[in-house]
Structure formats: structure tokens, C-alpha cells
Amino acid sequence: MIDHRTYGFREDDYIYAAHPDPSFARRNWLSLDGEWILEHRGSERKIRVPYPIGSELSGVDFRDSGTFIYRRDFEIPGWSEEKRYLLKVGAADYESSVRVNGIELGSHVGGYASFALDMSHALREGTNRIEIEVRDSHSPFQVRGKQTFLRGPFAVWYAGISGIWQPVWVEETGPGLIARAETRVDFVSRRIRVVAYLDIADESPNAARGWELSVSVRSSRGVPGSGTGGSGGEAPDGFQAAHYGERTFLAEYSERDGRFECSFGFDEIGAALWSHSEPNLHAMSLRLSRDGKPSDQVESYFGIREIKTGRDGIRINGDKTFLRMALVQGYYPGGVYAPESYSRMESDLVALKSLGYNGARVHEKVESPYFSYLCDRLGIMTSFEIPSFYLPSSRGFERYASELEELILRDMAHPSCIMRMLFNETWGVWGIYGCRSKTRKFVLAMRDLAKRLDPTRPVIDNSGWEHIRTDIVDVHHYLRSAA
16 A cells, blocks of 8 residues: 555554545544445345445345345444534445434435435444435436446446445544535635635534634645755746645634635645646644534645646646546446455556556546545546436436535545546437527536536536537547548
8 A cells, every 4th residue: 555654644644544535534433334234125135335236245136226225233432422423425326315223314316426414313322223225226317327227238338336335434523523625726826725614513593603723734745955846847936845844724714604714825834736746745634623622623635736728738737738548437346336445446546657647537437535535646637527317307407416516525625636527428418409408508507517616627518529618628539540
């Protein structure tokens, strides 16, 4: 595995090699991966989570459609009524609902986005029982990617997967917690802005008062005297590669927005650029407290890199960059959508880079946050492509939009992601041909949504085929000759 200490992270920061999402990780967490009982159409089997139903590593061979009920018992070490406990599910295909000790926690729709539910009120001391019900189908109206929408695989569409296919875990916090955080880099002002959203269990009028958030940042590794942190060409100047140690900043709270915000200059943290050749990252810790009493702490990181597109192509940190990206569909031996281990995922990416590629075009699948973390570490540029549906519908449009927003907000921290692809070769959106069609309006609305949520990355509206509003014109060339 990667020696994470060489990238500016101390050994005691948190277990980078184990936590499912190192870009937003709490130290107090409990994995629920492993053996569960799976019920389907009156039959029960033992299944290994997080391998999808039907995969060899899952241990079950049920077909990829219907209703599946996962069940297992667990205990929370040091459980306390004063604490909050979040259940996190990396991904489950396609519609999920969760019960703990018979109490409904909530539900989620979408096979690729992660979701979290507060399970504090349902827990008790000792043994607890969790049930996750997952429903899936071959519907061509739902986001499914390369999973077949017929009864079996055909052409370039493969056998489908169902159920949980990314890790399940529990995180412990105090009464107040950090629901989400964003890091924005402004190369004009040479400043970095951190925004964090507060979530408190108390709903009384003055409950938000008295909370404080501190943001600690450590400089990335670097070679003293290089002055640019590995950048070249027309990269923004003034980057210092020397190690600056740790700086802590106090964020200001806005009751109107329910969020904390702070900013700091590049020079204050010894900023070093992230690039394919030098993937410099800055470790960041967010600490939430009230009246001096700690309530939550999230470990994260960020990378500083600038993306520009124009007639002369793509520039990363001012350098004109030719993308050599291998097509990555994310199917693994034995586990289908889920690799046997993080080591297997890492070895694939190391091999990709050793072959001379500088990126991975992740195609018709959204990979796990851990995949993105490895790309951040290794310096592998990636694309984000939300999987396709194959027939348009109003309900499908709504679900696509919801999952797109969830995924963008989840994965904004990863500097390795340099572009977003919303649709592929007009799959499922044939109506874009009509200037006044609802489908065309939907495609344009999704492009606007992606740009509004994250204006820092270029967006491709319809990869490879007809473009109607795009930052990059790409063409999928299937002819025998380029002539």
C-alpha cells in the first residue's frame, strides 16, 4: 500500500488505508462490512458485504432484480445516549430503506451516490439489529450504466448487479456535527475558502449559538528551494514547496446559512500545486466544539490545481496537457463492481500509470470515494461520468438530477477529477435533437446544475456525440482510419 506519511500526513491522523472515505473521515468509526443474512423471495443466504449480489465474492447467486433484505446484529463499543451515531452506506443499487431495532431511519434512491442516516434514536446498549432493504430492477428509466436493461447481457451491456456494493459503517459524533464541507481555491486572490455546514440535534431557537469551528491545515511535502511545488509553464507564481508545519484558522458562523466559513492565503500554508507528476496534498482537520467541549472532528485534505480550457486545449496549472486516459469501466474479478480489496484497486491504478497513462476515463460508473483518494495520491487525472439511463421519463429525470447533485457534492474534494461528463453518446436522451423538446431542456438544465454546484471543472454535455452547450468538444472515433 501507499506510504501515506510521505504525502504530508502523520501516522496518527487516521487510518487512511482502511477508512472508506479518507476525504471526509472521523476517527471514531465502526465497519459493518462482513457477513450479513440476505433474504430474497423466501430464501435466506449468508452474504459478504460489500460485494454485490450475484458476484462470486458475495457468496450468493440470486438474480439482479427484486427485493433484498440485508440483516445483521452489531454492538456499539462505548455507546452513550449523549453521542450521535451516523449510519453510512457507500452505495446500494437501487432503492434502499433502513430499519434499526424495528425503527425506520429513512430511505434513499440511486445506485451510485452515498447516503447517511442518523441512527442515534434507534440504538440501545448491547446488541442492535439493522435491516437494509434494497429494491432493484432492469428498468431502462433508472440510472444503470453498463448494466443490462434486458433479462441478460448483450452487445456492450453486461450482467447487472444489485444490492450493497460499497462499504457500510457507523461514525460517532457529539450532539453537533459537521454535515458537509467544501474547499474552494481562488487563483486570482490566491486564497482558499473552506465552508462547513452545521447539523445539530437540538431544534430550539438559540441552539446554533456558541458553536465554534477551527480548521487546521498542514502543508504538503515539497523540495525546499524549488519555489513552485512542481509546477511549470504559466503556473501561478508564489507557491512555496518548503514544509510550513500546521496552521489553524477559526471559522465564522452564519446563522442565516447554517454554515461556517474561513479563508487563508496560499503563503500562509506553504501552498504546493497538485499535478500528475507531483500530487501534492494538504491535510486538513475540521474541529467542532461548543463552550470548549469537542463535539465532532473530521479529517480531510485538499489539492491545489487550476484547470483551463480553450482553443489550444486543456491546461493544468498553466501547462498545456495532453490527456492519455485509459477507459476504466470498474469491473473487477470476483467482485464485479467491488474490488476484492483496496490493494487490488491500488495495483490496477499503479499499473495504469506505469504504462504511461496520466489519467483514467471512468466510464458509465461512478467509482467509490476510496478510488478517488488513490487517484489523488498517485497523481492520476480522472473524469466524472454519471451512468446512463436508456429511456427518458419525468420521474427518471428527477432521480437523475437528485443523484447528480449528491455525487458532485460528495466528490468535490478530489483534485484528481478534472472534468465532468453528464451524458454519453446520446444514450437515453435522443430527444436533444428537437430544439424545443423536454429532453433537450433537461440536458441543458443538468449542465447548468453541474456548473452551478461546481464551477471549477469543465463540463461535457454529451460525450462523443452531438454537443449543444459544452466546455470541451470531444468526438468518439470508431472508424478504421482517421482520414
